Amino acid sequence: MIKRFLSPLLSAAIVAGSLTAAAAQDxxxxxxxxxxxxxxxxxxxxxxxxxxxxxxxxxATMIGPTSAxxxxxxxxxxxxxxxxxxxxxxxxxxxxALEPVLAKAMAAGIKVVAxxxxxxSNVDWDFExxxxxxxxxxxxxxxxxxxGGAGEYAxxxxxxxxxxxxxxxxxxxAYIAATYPDMKLIGERYGVAESVxxxxxxxxxxxxANPGLKGFLAFGSQGPIGAGRxxxxxxxxxxxxxxxxxxxxxxxxxxKSGAISGGFMWNPAExxxxxxxxxxxxxxxxxxxxxxxxxxLGVVSPDMAGKDIITDNLIAINADTVDGLADLGL
Numbered sequence: 001m002i003k004r005f006l007s008p009l010l011s012a013a014i015v016a017g018s019l020t021a022a023a024a025q026d027x028x029x030x031x032x033x034x035x036x037x038x039x040x041x042x043x044x045x046x047x048x049x050x051x052x053x054x055x056x057x058x059x060a061t062m063i064g065p066t067s068a069x070x071x072x073x074x075x076x077x078x079x080x081x082x083x084x085x086x087x088x089x090x091x092x093x094x095x096x097a098l099e100p101v102l103a104k105a106m107a108a109g110i111k112v113v114a115x116x117x118x119x120x121s122n123v124d125w126d127f128e129x130x131x132x133x134x135x136x137x138x139x140x141x142x143x144x145x146x147x148g149g150a151g152e153y154a155x156x157x158x159x160x161x162x163x164x165x166x167x168x169x170x171x172x173x174a175y176i177a178a179t180y181p182d183m184k185l186i187g188e189r190y191g192v193a194e195s196v197x198x199x200x201x202x203x204x205x206x207x208x209a210n211p212g213l214k215g216f217l218a219f220g221s222q223g224p225i226g227a228g229r230x231x232x233x234x235x236x237x238x239x240x241x242x243x244x245x246x247x248x249x250x251x252x253x254x255x256k257s258g259a260i261s262g263g264f265m266w267n268p269a270e271x272x273x274x275x276x277x278x279x280x281x282x283x284x285x286x287x288x289x290x291x292x293x294x295x296x297l298g299v300v301s302p303d304m305a306g307k308d309i310i311t312d313n314l315i316a317i318n319a320d321t322v323d324g325l326a327d328l329g330l
Contacts, residue, residue, distance in 0.1 A: 007219040030060040032082040032089035037064020040247035041221040048272025056128035056280045068095035068194040087279035092117040094161040111282040116164045128308040129266035136171030146241040151214030158220035159191040165219040193220025203230035218244035228259035248325035
């Protein structure tokens, strides 16, 4: 009798288990390869990826290399291709280095979404939450205001091969040269802004060698943190100004002390959500064109030839906003 009673239950459990396994197998998979793991900016992006993945039914994960080395990104993408994921996302350290492996991914039928990679060709779409011109010029104008429109400044970027950082720097420098002729760039630019230690050391060295230095414009989330710490060490708060994008939670104390004068950012958690949203649209065959509304980006006007979707969703980071932004986990 017990066997007769349990048999239907066991059969039902086996069927339920089979259906669950089938559903898991049918769930699309996505891997997002970012510049470097373990820093607040990309931790926030990872949160957004997981949130939207759960919402849209995608098994989405983030891969953060141990250093900002393009070769590590190539290796991570090769691993995702081997695993047969449905979608690959990438925030490139070096666009040229990634083109061959992204071409391989697309040839394997994998959808590819990029962020901070407007020059990439082997993608379905690249999306930006800030235009390169707007981002560079907005930071340049704020730096000029803080410096009183005169004096020497230095430029940090994540590395000399990160195209978007260097595009921001190009637009910022051109804006300053055209609008504030009494401001002078020292050196060219320094590829240290993905490392707190490297940016701090470089800032200390530059201040020691250039007594007229009044500002740092640091594109790369660790650059303002490192330069801000150098300002505190040299007791130059109010005399040398640090501007750039950074994680509000990481930089809150430096903003409040005045060591970081401010900056602008977009929400990296929102960027993580957009990665997954666009991945879902691609595998569902949704056409993206003029006037398409994409959650997190708004109504878009894509560059169809360049495969770029560029919006301006800037958030100011300053003493008035930093607590609220940090409390959001940014």
